[in-house]
Amino acid sequence: xxxxxxxxxxxxxxxxxxxxxxxxxxxxxxxxxxxxxxxxxxxxxxxxxxxxxxxxxxxxxxxxxxxxxxxxxxxxxxxxxxxxxxxxxxxxxxxxxxxxxxxxxxxxxxxxxxxxxxxxxxxxxxxxxxxxxxxxxxxxxxxxxxxxxxxxxxxxxxxxxxxxxxxxxxxxxxxxxxxxxxxxxxxxx
Amino acid sequence: xxxxxxxxxxxxxxxxxxxxxxxxxxxxxxxxxxxxxxxxxxxxxxxxxxxxxxxxxxxxxxxxxxxxxxxxxxxxxxxxxxxxxxxxxxxxxxxxxxxxxxxxxxxxxxxxxxxxxxxxxxxxxxxxxxxxxxxxxxxxxxxxxxxxxxxxxxxxxxxxxxxxxxxxxxxxxxxxxxxxxxxxxxxxx
DNA sequence: ATCGCAAACTAACAACTGTTAGTTTTTTTA
DNA sequence: TAAAAAAACTAACAGTTGTTAGTTTGCGAT
Numbered sequence: 001x002x003x004x005x006x007x008x009x010x011x012x013x014x015x016x017x018x019x020x021x022x023x024x025x026x027x028x029x030x031x032x033x034x035x036x037x038x039x040x041x042x043x044x045x046x047x048x049x050x051x052x053x054x055x056x057x058x059x060x061x062x063x064x065x066x067x068x069x070x071x072x073x074x075x076x077x078x079x080x081x082x083x084x085x086x087x088x089x090x091x092x093x094x095x096x097x098x099x100x101x102x103x104x105x106x107x108x109x110x111x112x113x114x115x116x117x118x119x120x121x122x123x124x125x126x127x128x129x130x131x132x133x134x135x136x137x138x139x140x141x142x143x144x145x146x147x148x149x150x151x152x153x154x155x156x157x158x159x160x161x162x163x164x165x166x167x168x169x170x171x172x173x174x175x176x177x178x179x180x181x182x183x184x185x186x187x188x189x
Numbered sequence: 190x191x192x193x194x195x196x197x198x199x200x201x202x203x204x205x206x207x208x209x210x211x212x213x214x215x216x217x218x219x220x221x222x223x224x225x226x227x228x229x230x231x232x233x234x235x236x237x238x239x240x241x242x243x244x245x246x247x248x249x250x251x252x253x254x255x256x257x258x259x260x261x262x263x264x265x266x267x268x269x270x271x272x273x274x275x276x277x278x279x280x281x282x283x284x285x286x287x288x289x290x291x292x293x294x295x296x297x298x299x300x301x302x303x304x305x306x307x308x309x310x311x312x313x314x315x316x317x318x319x320x321x322x323x324x325x326x327x328x329x330x331x332x333x334x335x336x337x338x339x340x341x342x343x344x345x346x347x348x349x350x351x352x353x354x355x356x357x358x359x360x361x362x363x364x365x366x367x368x369x370x371x372x373x374x375x376x377x378x
Numbered sequence: 379a380t381c382g383c384a385a386a387c388t389a390a391c392a393a394c395t396g397t398t399a400g401t402t403t404t405t406t407t408a
Numbered sequence: 409t410a411a412a413a414a415a416a417c418t419a420a421c422a423g424t425t426g427t428t429a430g431t432t433t434g435c436g437a438t
Contacts, residue, residue: 006415021297024213028396040397041416049396079377105294108210141376145359148367149376151352152345159344167336178337186375187330187338188268195385217426229427230386238426 007045010035014052015098019161023053023106054113056102061120063092068127078135083180085128086157090176093160100161128154153183196234199224203241204287208350212242212295243302245291250309252281257316267324272369274317275346279365282349289350317343342372 013034017026028049032039046052067088071081093100110117129150135141141149156179164175202223206215217238221228235241256277260270282289299306318339324330330338345368353364 022211022213022294024211025298027394029394037415038417040399040418043397044415105211109214139378142370142374142378144371144376145367147356147359148364148371151348152368152371155345155348155352156341159340159348163340163344170334170336175337178334179341181331182333182337182341182375184375184377185331186371186373187333188373189328189331216424218424226385227387229388229429232427233385 005045010042010045011052011055012098015056015096015102018053018056018106019098019101023102023109050109050111053102053106053109056099057107057110057117058113060092060096060099060103061117064088064124065120067092068124072127078131078138078140079184081131082135082153082184083176085131085153086179086183087176089157089160090164090172090179093157094164094172094175097161097165100158104158104161125150125154156183194234199231199234200241200244201287204245204285204291207242207245207295208287208290212291212298239298239300242291242295242298245288246296246299246306247302249281249285249288249292250306253277253313254309256281257313261316267320267327267329268373270320271324271342271373272365274320274342275368275372276365278346278349279353279361279368282346283353283361283364286350286354289347293347293350314339314343345372 010031014026014031017031017034028039028042032042035042068085071084071088074081074084076084107117107121108114129146132141132146132149136143136146167175170178199220203215203220206220206223217228217231221231224231257274260273260277263270263273265273296306296310297303318335321330321335321338325332325335356364359367
């Protein structure tokens with residue numbers, strides 16, 4: 001992420017702290033100390049603790065929304081689209097793992113932006129589901145339970161943020177390819 | 190779970206609240222109100238908020254540890270063992286989805302029991318990994334990246350608690366079978 | 379009836395919470 | 409170098425936090 005402005009530095013540091021302890025357990029004094037300033041000074045740059053969370057989560061959620069729209073506009077088989085989705089998740093998670101943590105575990109603290117977030121998530125999941133349904137109808141994907149397929153892929157992709165930071169030896173493209181192979185072709189011989 | 194004693198009622202209700210808002214965001218007054226009593230009354234039954242979290246998380250973690258030991262003692266192919274692991278996760282998650290939420294998202298607040306929890310988790314993951322490695326050596330499992338296989342399966346299994354409560358039409362055995370098929374054989378035709 | 383006890387209550391504590399107001403210091407601009 | 413803007417500071421607020429102490433209530437067993 002880009003720490004150009006002081007506000008951005010604060011948001012990035014906040015995301016890192018939120019990842020370790022969760023939104024509710026991080027105090028404004030914790031955040032200030034981590035930045036080497038006093039809590040009150042934070043308010044020269046940000047409106048509230050809540051606004052920090054909104055910034056972190058919604059910017060990522062909108063990135064996913066935009067990525068999904070691009071994938072839907074492209075021509076391509078369902079399997080091809082699923083591969084693009086995998087790539088989208090790997091890309092975003094590797095660029096902003098800390099933010100992904102907040103999105104995954106602290107979205108329920110979004111207060112007045114909660115409905116907006118949930119609508120983005122809902123749309124995303126529906127698009128994802130429809131790609132799978134299409135694939136089954138076209139004979140590209142096995143006729144297994146759609147919900148289980150969706151849940152299984154989404155669970156793995158949503159957890160990438162936990163895992164990418166500690167396996168830096170694997171590059172993004174390798175990881176995407178490896179994940180595609182496993183999620184789509186399975187693991188048995 | 191068994192709400193026989195008042196203490197158990199408290200722990201079960203706490204797990205439900207922790208699932209919705211996370212450990213740090215749930216106050217003892219929230220918990221008391223949900224039980225129809227005052228916060229101070231909780232302390233006739235439990236030692237501290239922290240002790241509630243420990244009870245919830247460690248009892249499940251020990252259940253997983255015991256389950257894994259049983260699986261390792263049985264004879265069986267690697268694929269067979271993976272299927273047993275899937276069944277173990279489905280069983281525990283469906284019996285105690287709320288507790289699984291705490292285990293997944295609030296383990297970092299365990300304080301003096303944190304090291305113990307991490308050692309259990311570490312051992313579990315190592316056993317899981319070794320089963321996969323065995324399977325590859327025996328030619329039962331494709332020679333893909335072991336860490337990606339492990340991560341992919343664990344992510345899905347660890348997220349079951351999010352998903353089981355809202356799909357009650359699918360029974361436990363059907364879900365196990367469906368998950369096995371998808372995680373092991375993949376989804377492409 | 380009364381004893382014993384589990385389980386509730388009221389009242390209060392010291393520490394911590396997010397945030398504001400007002401002021402001073404540092405950096406950038408002209 | 410002086411003015412303007414950015415970014416830090418101190419001090420304090422009102423509300424919330426987990427928890428303790430001491431007391432009262434309801435109920436089954438004697």
